[in-house]
Amino acid sequence: MFEALAFYLFAGLLLFSAAVVITARNPVHGVLFLILAFFNAAGLFVLIGAEFLAFILLIVYVGAVAVLFLFVVMMLDIDFADLRSGVRRHALIGGGVGALLLAELVFMLVGREFVPGESLSVTPPGALTNTEALGRVLYTEYAFPFQLAGLILLVAMVGAITLTLRRRDDVRRQDIAAQHARRREDVVEIQKVTPGTGV
Amino acid sequence: MNGFEWAQMYPMIPEAFLALSAMVLLVSGTFPAVVRSGLIPVLGILAAFTSCIFILGMDWGLAGGGGETTFFVLDSFAAIVKLMLLVGVMASLAISTGYLRLENLREPEYTALILLAAAGMMIMVSASNLLILYMGIELQALSLYILAAFYRDSPRSAEAGIKYFVLGALSSGLLLYGCSLIYGVSGTLDFAGIGTYTDQNPGDLLLLTGLVFLIAGLAFKISVVPFHMWTPDVYDGAPTPVTAYFSIVPKLAAIALLARVLFDPFAAVEDQWRPILWFLSASSMILASFAALRQDNLKRLLAYSSIGNMGYALLGITAGSVTGLGTALFYVLIYMVMTAGTFGCVLALRRDEREITDIPDLAGLSRTNPYMAWALALLMFSLAGIPPLAGFFGKLLVFQAAIAEGMIVLAVIGVLTSVVAAYYYLRVIKVMFFDAPKDPLDPSPEFARRAVVLVSVLFVLFFLIKPAPVLEMTDMASDTFFYEAANDG
Structure with missing residues (x-):
C-alpha cells in the first residue's frame, strides 16, 4: 500500500515537473524543475531497490550537470525567446522525430508483458x-x-x-602581495585645505 | 568472488609506466626552473624509451585482466605495433623541441599529454574487450583534442580543437552505438566471446549493423573518406609539432585496432567487411589525390597526403590475407618514417622569426638552404613512390598483396591515384629547386631534429640494401592472428 502510494506520488510529480521544464517561460525555473524531476526519478529508483543508481543520479545529475546548466543559463546572455522563434519552421521535423520516439515507446510497452503482483525489486531478498x-x-x-x-x-x-x-597581459589582475605590502604613509596624503583656496 | 591479483596487471606495465611518467612530469612542471631548462621533453623521450625496453623485456603472449575477464593482451602484434608507436612518439618529441622553445609553448602539459595519448594508443592496440577498446580510444582522443587547441593565442588553433572535439565526439557516439548493438546480440564485451558468437551466427543482421558502426567510428580516427572532413582543418590549425604528432603516431594505433577487431572477433564475417573497406580505401585514394592538387599550404597538403596514404594502408587490410595485413603495417611504418622526416624539415621552416607553411615561400630553397632542400626533396620523392626509395616498396608490396587476393580494380585505382598524387609532391620539389630564391631561412641548429631528419633520409635512401629485418618484423606481427586462427581450427 505504502509502496504504491509512494510510486504514484513520485511518478506524478516527475511527469508534472518534466512538463514544466519544457513549458516554463523562465529558463531558471525550467532548470529548477529539472532538478525536481531528477529527485523524483531517484525516488523511483529507490523504490525498486536500485539505490546505487538513485545516488548516482543525485550526485552526478543534480550535483554537477544541473548546476552547470544553471550556471550557463544565468551567466550567458542567451535570448530564449529568440531560440524559440523557429518553432513553427521546424515543427514538421520535430514532430516527425517526436512521433518516431513515441511509436518506439508504444511498441516497447505493448511488447512487454507486465506481470501483476510480481515484485519489481532488482535485488533478490538475501542477496x-x-x-x-x-x-x-x-x-x-x-x-x-x-x-x-x-x-x-x-x-x-x-x-x-x-x-x-x-597569464594574459591585457587583463588587470589582483596582486595580493602588492596589496598587503601597501602602507598607509605611501598611499594616503593629508592635505590641509584653507577655505576658499582649493587644493 | 574473484579477487584482485597483481599478476594480471603485469602486461600493462609499459602503459602504466608511461602514464606515471606523465604524472611525474606534470608535477615537476610546478618548478619553473625545470620548465625553463627545457628538460621536460627530453624526459618524455626517456620515458618512451624506457617503455620500449619494458616491452622488449616482456613475454609476448600474455593476457591480463581481472578475475575471469580478459581485458588486455600483449601478443606479438600488439608488442611490435607498440614499439613502432613509441619510436614515433620519441621522434615527434625530438623534432619539436626547438619549435616549442621559439613559440614559447614550453608548458609541461604538452609533453605529459603526448605521453598520455601514447598510453591510450597502446591500450587501444592491446584491447581485447570492447570496454577497454573504447576507454583507450577516449584516453588518446581526449589528449589529442587538448593538444590541437594548445596554442591558446591563436583562434585557428582553438577552432581546430573545437572541430576535432565535436566531430570526435560524434564518431565516439557511432562507435559506442555499434558496441552496444554487438553487446546486445552477443551478450559479451569480450573479443573471444564475440568471436564465438560471430562464428555461430555469421548472418546476424544486428551484429553486422553494429560492426558497420564500429568500422565507421574507427574510420573517423584513421581519417579515411568519407570520414575525413576534419583532417585538413585540424592539421592546419593545430600547432605544427602537434600536427607532426597527429600524422606520425595515432593513425598507426587506429589501423592496428581496426585490424585486431576485423581479424580477431569478426574474422568469420570477412565477406561482409571487405566491401566496406574496399570502398573506404578506394574513395580515400581518389579524393586525397585530387583534393591536394590545389593546396598551397604545406600542412594541408600533408593532411591530404595522410588521408591518401591511409587509403593505401587500408588496401592491404582489405586484401584480408596474412601478407595483406603485414604489408599494411609495413606501409604505415614507412609512412611514419617519411612523415617524421618531412615534419622535421617543416618545423624548421622559419623566416624573420615566423614560421612559414606556404609552398610558394619555399622558392629557391635549394640555393639558400641546400641540405634541407635535398632532404625534403628525397622525402617527397619517396612519398610520391619513386624507385628505389622506401616509399616505392611500400606501395609495391601493398599492390602485390591486393593483386594476389584478386582485387585488380582496387590495385589499378591505387596505381593511378599515386600517379596523380606524385604531381603535388613533385610540385614542392619544383618550387624549391627551380623558382627564384627568397631570403634564407632562420638558422635552426637543434641536434635532435636534425638527427631525426638524417635517420629518416638514410632509411628512405638505403632501405633497398637491407629490407629483410623490417619486413620480417611486420610479418611476425601480422602472423599473430592467422597463426592463432590456425590453432583454433
Missing part, C-alpha cells in the same frame, strides 16, 4: 545490495578499467586547466 555488489567487482575484477577511467578524468582535468589558465 547483496547493488552498491555492495558493484563495490566488490569495481576494485577487484574491474580494477583495470576503473584505473583507466581515472586516467581519462585526469586528462580532462589537465585539459580544462591548461586551456583556461594562462
Whole structure:
C-alpha cells in the first residue's frame, strides 16, 4: 500500500515537473524543475531497490550537470525567446522525430508483458545490495578499467586547466602581495585645505 | 568472488609506466626552473624509451585482466605495433623541441599529454574487450583534442580543437552505438566471446549493423573518406609539432585496432567487411589525390597526403590475407618514417622569426638552404613512390598483396591515384629547386631534429640494401592472428 502510494506520488510529480521544464517561460525555473524531476526519478529508483543508481543520479545529475546548466543559463546572455522563434519552421521535423520516439515507446510497452503482483525489486531478498555488489567487482575484477577511467578524468582535468589558465597581459589582475605590502604613509596624503583656496 | 591479483596487471606495465611518467612530469612542471631548462621533453623521450625496453623485456603472449575477464593482451602484434608507436612518439618529441622553445609553448602539459595519448594508443592496440577498446580510444582522443587547441593565442588553433572535439565526439557516439548493438546480440564485451558468437551466427543482421558502426567510428580516427572532413582543418590549425604528432603516431594505433577487431572477433564475417573497406580505401585514394592538387599550404597538403596514404594502408587490410595485413603495417611504418622526416624539415621552416607553411615561400630553397632542400626533396620523392626509395616498396608490396587476393580494380585505382598524387609532391620539389630564391631561412641548429631528419633520409635512401629485418618484423606481427586462427581450427 505504502509502496504504491509512494510510486504514484513520485511518478506524478516527475511527469508534472518534466512538463514544466519544457513549458516554463523562465529558463531558471525550467532548470529548477529539472532538478525536481531528477529527485523524483531517484525516488523511483529507490523504490525498486536500485539505490546505487538513485545516488548516482543525485550526485552526478543534480550535483554537477544541473548546476552547470544553471550556471550557463544565468551567466550567458542567451535570448530564449529568440531560440524559440523557429518553432513553427521546424515543427514538421520535430514532430516527425517526436512521433518516431513515441511509436518506439508504444511498441516497447505493448511488447512487454507486465506481470501483476510480481515484485519489481532488482535485488533478490538475501542477496547483496547493488552498491555492495558493484563495490566488490569495481576494485577487484574491474580494477583495470576503473584505473583507466581515472586516467581519462585526469586528462580532462589537465585539459580544462591548461586551456583556461594562462597569464594574459591585457587583463588587470589582483596582486595580493602588492596589496598587503601597501602602507598607509605611501598611499594616503593629508592635505590641509584653507577655505576658499582649493587644493 | 574473484579477487584482485597483481599478476594480471603485469602486461600493462609499459602503459602504466608511461602514464606515471606523465604524472611525474606534470608535477615537476610546478618548478619553473625545470620548465625553463627545457628538460621536460627530453624526459618524455626517456620515458618512451624506457617503455620500449619494458616491452622488449616482456613475454609476448600474455593476457591480463581481472578475475575471469580478459581485458588486455600483449601478443606479438600488439608488442611490435607498440614499439613502432613509441619510436614515433620519441621522434615527434625530438623534432619539436626547438619549435616549442621559439613559440614559447614550453608548458609541461604538452609533453605529459603526448605521453598520455601514447598510453591510450597502446591500450587501444592491446584491447581485447570492447570496454577497454573504447576507454583507450577516449584516453588518446581526449589528449589529442587538448593538444590541437594548445596554442591558446591563436583562434585557428582553438577552432581546430573545437572541430576535432565535436566531430570526435560524434564518431565516439557511432562507435559506442555499434558496441552496444554487438553487446546486445552477443551478450559479451569480450573479443573471444564475440568471436564465438560471430562464428555461430555469421548472418546476424544486428551484429553486422553494429560492426558497420564500429568500422565507421574507427574510420573517423584513421581519417579515411568519407570520414575525413576534419583532417585538413585540424592539421592546419593545430600547432605544427602537434600536427607532426597527429600524422606520425595515432593513425598507426587506429589501423592496428581496426585490424585486431576485423581479424580477431569478426574474422568469420570477412565477406561482409571487405566491401566496406574496399570502398573506404578506394574513395580515400581518389579524393586525397585530387583534393591536394590545389593546396598551397604545406600542412594541408600533408593532411591530404595522410588521408591518401591511409587509403593505401587500408588496401592491404582489405586484401584480408596474412601478407595483406603485414604489408599494411609495413606501409604505415614507412609512412611514419617519411612523415617524421618531412615534419622535421617543416618545423624548421622559419623566416624573420615566423614560421612559414606556404609552398610558394619555399622558392629557391635549394640555393639558400641546400641540405634541407635535398632532404625534403628525397622525402617527397619517396612519398610520391619513386624507385628505389622506401616509399616505392611500400606501395609495391601493398599492390602485390591486393593483386594476389584478386582485387585488380582496387590495385589499378591505387596505381593511378599515386600517379596523380606524385604531381603535388613533385610540385614542392619544383618550387624549391627551380623558382627564384627568397631570403634564407632562420638558422635552426637543434641536434635532435636534425638527427631525426638524417635517420629518416638514410632509411628512405638505403632501405633497398637491407629490407629483410623490417619486413620480417611486420610479418611476425601480422602472423599473430592467422597463426592463432590456425590453432583454433
